[in-house]
Amino acid sequence: MVDAARALCVVVVTLWHWTLSVTHRTADGSLTMPNPIHAVPGGWLATWVLQIMPVFFLVGGYANLVGRQRARERGTTAGRFVRDRLRRLLWPAAVWAVVWLAGELIAAALPGSHRWMWEWFPGYLTPLWFLGVYGLLIAAVPITVRLHDRYGAGVLVALVLLIALGSVAHRGAGLAWAGWVTAALVWLFCHQLGYAWRGWELGRRPPAQRLAVAGAGLAGLVGLTVGVGYPLSMVSTTGAAESNIFPTNAAIAALAVFQLGLLVLITPAAERLLRRPAVWKPVVALNVVALTIFLWHMTAYLVVLWAYEGLGGTLAAEPTAGWWAQRWLWLLAPSAVLAVLAVVFARVELAARRPRKGAGR
DSSP: OOHHHHHOOOOOOOHHHHOOOOOOOOOOOOOOOOOGGGGGGGGGGGGHHHOOOOHHHHHHHHHHHHHHHHOOOOTTOHHHHHHHHHHHHHHHHHHHHHHHHHHHHHHSSSSSSSOHHHOOOOOHHHHHHHHHHHHHHHTHHHHHHHHHHHTHHHHHHHHHHHHHHHHHHIIOOOOOOHHHHHHHHHHHHHHHHHHHHHTTTGGGGGGHHHHHHHHHHHHHHIIIIIIIIOOSSSSSOOTSSSSTTTOOOOHHHHHHHHHHHHHHHHHHHEEEETSSSSHHHHHHHHHHHHHHHHHHHHHHHHHHHHHHHHHTOOOSSSSHHHHHHHHTHHHHHHHHHHHHHHHHHHHHHHHHHHTTTTOOO
């Protein structure tokens, strides 16, 4: 089930950026990519399922707990475990960064003015915040797993209290720094929830208990959005004065509980479905190159953007009927480019996963 959830995360993020971003040029020629949620009546409700970033961290927590438990059984030290996990994350990211930096330096050396990527298309880099946060959580795994083993639910309760305190300091007292501290606590909470998912075998609990997890998350979401006034949309929305995601706030913590509840509710049915080779094989194939897809999907998108404009196309600034009618193009064309990029760069991800000699210690 966790492998299917990881594959789902990668697919949703990729397709959201490609097909549900109103990417267009601003007055200075820069690219911006807001989403059309504000133009779709009730569209915010879809974000309660499709804002998939909490699931990334739930899956990460689940996988890191499994990995740490197996490493301890083999006698692998905590330091070696962290280094191996970070290598799997950072090698593909380093190759991506080197390729893009080389391209930027070549462009800067050519005659004429040059604008760096972060100046004309900051949205290209925005998804990569995940790598930095997740890398820090990996570094903390030996500590957080020990806390989970010793205190269990107590760790989650403590994090909820700290998130609540940080939220009061941020929203009530107006302390901007408290918002970013709260954001870090929220992602730690999501990762720790992944430990609970694995350690407590939530997917195999009685239906009433699984339903209670989803119900608790839903109650938290309704209370925070309707009662406290957090935005209804779980993604940044055009014209909104506040975002739940930047900086990440308590609503995303509640969303993580709700989405975990949905995952464990469908676990029995999903596991039966995943026993079919026709379903399981694509999940395995996608997971093999998941990080490669995450890193390079925006490059594939940008290549198609350049080609589209080069052929005389104009990027729509609003989600008009014509914009909606083109969604097939922004699904198929970037998919073809990404397939080529995956063939080229997936070998880096595969090499990063191979155990090194002497990795047992």
